[in-house]
Amino acid sequence: MLVRIGVKKLDDLYSDVPKEFLHKGAYALPDALSEQEVRTYFEALDRLNARMKVFVGAGAYDHYTPAVIPYITQRSEFLTAYTPYQCEISQGTLRYIFEYQSMICELTGMDVSNASLYDGPTAAAEAMKMAVACAKKRTRVLLSRSLLPHILKVVETYAKFHGVELGYIPAPEGQTSLDGLQAGLATGDVAGVIVPEINRYGIVEDHSGFADAVHAAKALLIEYCDPSALAVIKSPSEWGADIAVGDAQSLGLPLCYGGPYIGFMAVKKEYMRKMPGRIVGQTVDQEGRRAFVLTLQAREQHIKREKATSNICSNESLMALWVTIYLSLTGPEGLREVNRLSSDGAHYLYAELLKTGRFEEVFPGKPFLKEFVLKPKEFPGFMQQRLEKAGLFAALDTEEGYVSFCVTEKRTKEEIDQLVHIVKEG
């Protein structure tokens, strides 16, 4: 090979690099390991992690992953492919993305979904930018205070650098306030409003009147939602949203310390050309057979460069396959049952915790599904430590001084009874 290239040794291939930049000496890296040693090393690291029963949500939900999903997503034809640039040999990827888009549209009731974004919070940030781009000259976006903290933080980061001014809508009684929304809109210059369907307290919010107020101000309504819950609660489209975003991690993705997850975005048709990210469309090939391609690409960075709607390129394609298989397995009824079992368990835990006398209700009577907050009557640290010792990750402290619990279909009655017992013992 060197002869054909016309050099004498491998180092000659770097003759164009100024000598001072060629690294001298050894790199400060560990010695190379065999595969067997690598496995042993990571198994040891893995054992350093606590194995816990998870009773916390707050944006990452411990739902069950059916065995079919990792089995299929590990198929190397899916796993080791790049972005489907050569559509003739990427119909597998393109078809599942089309199915994914269709399913996200079903859950949200929206017209058009993209092929995925990084995670829920970045999807919210993209929606913020999109609202500003649609509004042309208006540059303010309102955020509900009831959005989970990690969503607020990411949107704030993007806003700071993108030059978007943020306003906040209060949520005094555990729910985004319509009066607060109207007051925010009245200050003018609002391009979009982001509100959660299920908020940081686990409460299912009532957004009656939101769309009318937002649209009267010519702004866009952006609903942040948990797609798992959309099987049973009002869809963003039923609330009159223009953009729906959220994290589809709740559709069977492992917790995996926060990623990879998958942000989703779906919009009304009139806004599809301002939507960030890849989109797959259906067409025919030259023999008339149904075929799928990346489409509406003139929105994207490789064509529009600094005028693109977003800089996103790689997204979370394999996780879109994960979600698509999950929803295929559950169907509408399975997803409804996931909600029922989680919600029944959560309400049972809620009632039993109140019976211990160690908590007060924060938002009595407010509707919730799998997640809720309570106010501890005493300093919660000691209780959390005891729960941890028993292998239960629960009672997450919130900024407001509450503790947060979440119950998915994976938590058994025995586990819940154990938790309550530990709390009762004090």
Added chain:
Amino acid sequence: MSKIIEGLKYSESHEWVKVEGSVAVIGVSDFAQKEMGDITYVDLPDVDDEVTAGEEFGALESVKASSDLIAPVSGTVVAVNGDLEDAPEKVNEDAFGSWIIKVEMSDPSELDNLLDAAAYRALIGE
């Protein structure tokens, strides 16, 4: 050889202008549509938007490209050709028959900065 119509004004960015009183009817030249190939979308401004000579007011899109539309004159958009939203191919079929926007000119003297048919023919080298 691209079609060029006498009596119209042309910009160096390949828009044509037909003057109707104080209103400029604006489209893209036959040469421009050929360069773009199959046009898949025309991004239109809204009525009442202000446009400024030399600045973009919309875009033509094909499968693999996007090309800004540049306003040849300044003024207020008084009409947009909504037919192009559903049928962008009309620009390919008849570039001069498919106007894109109509602008109430704020400074008709800007027309003097545009090319006539002969100068435009020279520009595109045909």
Added chain:
Amino acid sequence: MQYYDKLIFELSKKGRTGYSLPVNKFPPAPELPVELRRETPPDLPEVSEPDVVRHYTNLSQMNFGVDTGFYPLGSCTMKYNPKINEEIAALPGFNGLHPLMHAGLVKGALKVYQELGRALSAITGMEAFTFDPCAGAHGELTGLMIMRQYHLNRGDTARTKVIVPDSAHGTNPASAAVCGLEVVEVKSLADGRIDVEALKPLLDETVAGIMMTNPNTLGLFETRIKEIAKLVHGVGGLLYYDGANMNPLMGMVRPGDMGFDIMHLNLHKTFSTPHGGGGPGAGPVGVAKQLVDCLPDLRVSGFHGNFGILLRAYAYLLMLGRQNLKEVGQYSVLSANYIKESLKDVYKLPIEGVCKHEFVFDGLIDDGGHDGVPGATTLDVAKRLLDYGFHAPTIYFPLLFHQALMIEPTETESKETLDAFIDVMHQIAAEAAEDPSILREAPHRTPIRRPDETAAARNPVLKFKDA
């Protein structure tokens, strides 16, 4: 590969399911108030588990991955993805960690962050890394935020411009725009290298920094990097390194030593994690010492980045170790130069000389066109390659050449594979000279033939119910 024409929705039969749940032992929760309830259930497919498995297995068989065959997609570094990485990423202790668990519960995960950070610092010459960005473009954006934050922290508010070469990947200017920076293009010379003379007049106190890849998008080393760094630093700007082209520098050159202040790495390129048909990736960002203070304030993703990808990358790195790092860089460069020298007799090589991990041809020397018969284009060559069981190179990028064909073989391909590719590329050139229509009508043997992309864009059908 075989054509299979079903969508999962078309397999649906009312009442079927592929899912089961434990018996519900809880008392029923109160019903949601009616105004919060969904009116019509989502129309998801109702299918059995075997239906699902067969459907997606059939779909997979219309796909080409690195495990299927040679994938010389320029700038994408499609190297082999070691299988041990997948087993590591699936370990139950890592997979079960909730992102809000405190440090005492996630000791194993934190060690991975610390050790991987140290290793990447050693490889790149950066002081510290953040692992929050989920992809390369996300890393660029984060890096530019750090750049702006650095200037703002110093009260230097006038720096609103970022210089981007005209040959840069589209994400560079797009990331700058998202970050609120004004993009100023600097021209490239005919060899794709930055025109230093054109750069000089652009530099002043309004420049936040410059974004560069080195080697550049033509696979050529920016030989004047020292001078560029001096010029940019001289006006108080910073240098950003786009890690898309890091592979040839592995074990050879450290971006930090060349004067770069901020960089991202694409773990799904250089560090062997599978690309998953378009992600998940990971785009960790490294910074020089004086910028470490700017890291903690920036929250660019929900939790701690794509941890599952970091595990894979670290497993790869441990198997490489310090002994094998250099082979990544050198063999990737060897493979690219070998292909380049073997094919320049039939494909136009615009720039002679040693390339790094990739290079660009400007189409066929003889495209077979004559007497009104059109010749074969780069697109046609790419499509014909699919017939021969190879993935196509990156085409029509960079824009410096009209018929760009960008080839990146990576270090994990054997000489036999490279030779087979070279033979096929010669054969395609011969076919083009003989009868370009064979290429123009390619691919012939793939699950679908060329699709009507114009129709797809004019009349968007973007979900099952649109059809």
